[in-house]
Amino acid sequence: MERGAPTKSGRGEDLDKAKVKKLIENLRAEIHQHDHFYYVLDKPKISDGEYDKLFRELQGLEKKFPTLVTPDSPTQRVGGEPLKAFKTVKHGIPLLSLDKANTEEEMIAFDKRVKDALKEENINYFLEMKYDGLAISLKYFKGVLTNASTRGDGVIGEDVTNNIKTIRTVPLHLQEKIDIEVRGEVILPNEDFLKLNEARAEKDEAIFANPRNAAAGSVRQLNSKITSKRPLDFMPYYGSSQPGIDTEEKIMKYLFKIGFKSNPYLWHFNNIHDVIKYIKSLEDKRGKLQYEIDGVVVKVNSIDYQKKLGATARAPRWAIAFKYPPIQGLTIIEDIKVQVGRTGAITPVAHLKPVNLAGVTVKRATLHNEDEIKRKGIKIGDHVVVQRAGDVIPEVVKFVKEKRTGKEKEFKMINKCPLCGEELFRPQGEVITRCINASCPAQVVGRLILFCMRGAMDIEHIGPALAIQLYEKKLVKDVADIYTLKKSDLTKLERFADKSAQNVIDSIQGSKDRPYDRLLFALGIRMVGSTVASLIAQHYDSLEDLFDVKAAELTKIAGIGPKVAASVEHFFSQKENQKLIERLKNQGLPIKTKKVKGPQPLKGKTFVFTGGLDKISRTDAEELVRNLGGHPSSSVSKQTDFVVAGHEPGSKFDKAKKL
């Protein structure tokens, strides 16, 4: 708010607003600091609950006073309207590539080139990891993040500001109010990469080949809401020149000081032989890092020397990337066994003679599916080359022909589920064989886990381990049974005290008032993620209305294709599923959109609010719409019937006018 700017309602409100502004600023500073403790330093000072409370308080205030929202508010990390395309950005200084070395000799040759050009024998080298992700340039103006772009072809990149803002380790504002350009790599930690792929496989979505593709795909997403759900990380490796900073090492320390992450493996040495020794020692640690690296970058430490050495059109002369070879090894396939997933998908897995790949012992490798095994011609007993694909998931690359003895055995896909004994089924035209028995233990436990997950029914105290235990002890055989659990059932389990049992019961009870679209998602219907669930919930008031729904009817909803529709029709046509829903209803779960009393003049109409509302908060306005039978939405689309524009309406208003 501009100081002293008169408002229609006079000074009283002005003063109030000034107070709120201060309150908001304090909350932001506090949240900002806790983000730094949690994400950058990995040392949280408050519990998640306390943090959520602060965050919700800020959100509440910003909702009431939308004019006070600033671009660097922590609430802006959630992503916004989807884009049609990215704008292009011309980089002031091109983002160069790096020259590469694969051998010790090439490193020594680099050292010689540097020394010859500088006519200097004493060179200090600074070492950094070569992160395998997507290069990004961040521009800060007076300490506030104003623009983020991809490297593109080095000269022209894409404006991905909204997406980058969702990355928690990219500070929205710095500890100092400086102008600076920071470059670095957006990466996806290995563990998160695996989780992301698992979730995608469950939903029958294409999996990412490696963490780099996943990171790049997430940043180059037109819908920043999707990016915000990917646990991306940012590793800086460059900061534009700042007073008093004359070495690469000082830049890295300075970047840490102003709020960026720092890498524990930064090092410097006075001669190339020590550099090479260190690079070799890091190779063994490589497999154990939380993220992927494909080498080490060696930079001349002195900025003055860097300037003297300059760059070719392609790469600087003061740096070189030593690239590690892909992590591969030779071993034997002792057996091929199958695994059953949550959706009943059967995956063949190679059981290997243990082999060490860059410090990690590998005993299993995925063979993906039956056709993949045939395509590679792999047999049980084969000597094989295994590789940590994208250096993460071990996979079998090929068998070694020369080592064949003739005793190798062909793998035959089983025809009965190893867990429930049911006949397996491979739909025509698909590569995945499935167990379609809905009561197969793999599927039952999988459904329980999904049901309790965050974003689904969010039953905080039931995680995978407890879900398995509940199933094995026959306390729960489907999701409706969760609601019949008693405290005395839980105290019988190992390591369950009175208090922890009560926590479980409380979180179960607490889940009873989740909106019905969350329940629809939590049922674990194939191809129904949270977005599809909320789309369906907008068009059908109750789960019971879906019992005899036809796929053709569902495909009329924008965003629902024939495959998803068929899966939904199939699920609800099953008598067992209908019974399950009736039981959930009897347990007091909302299987309907909250019933609105009285006349419903807005039935079937979609409303979007934008800009500041004076007399009422946005939440209250949305509640009003709901009570009159309408549907409030956060984004403008062709389906929107009304846009309510308050003061200073944003891009939603522009979009509405266009449509």
Ligand code: IVH
């Ligand atoms: S320095 C002018 N340092 O590697 C110097 N780059 O192959 C150029 N990369 O586009 C960048 N880790 O995306 C530098 N520690 C690091 C790096 C790094 C990864 C990427 C970067 C660059 C590519 C060149």
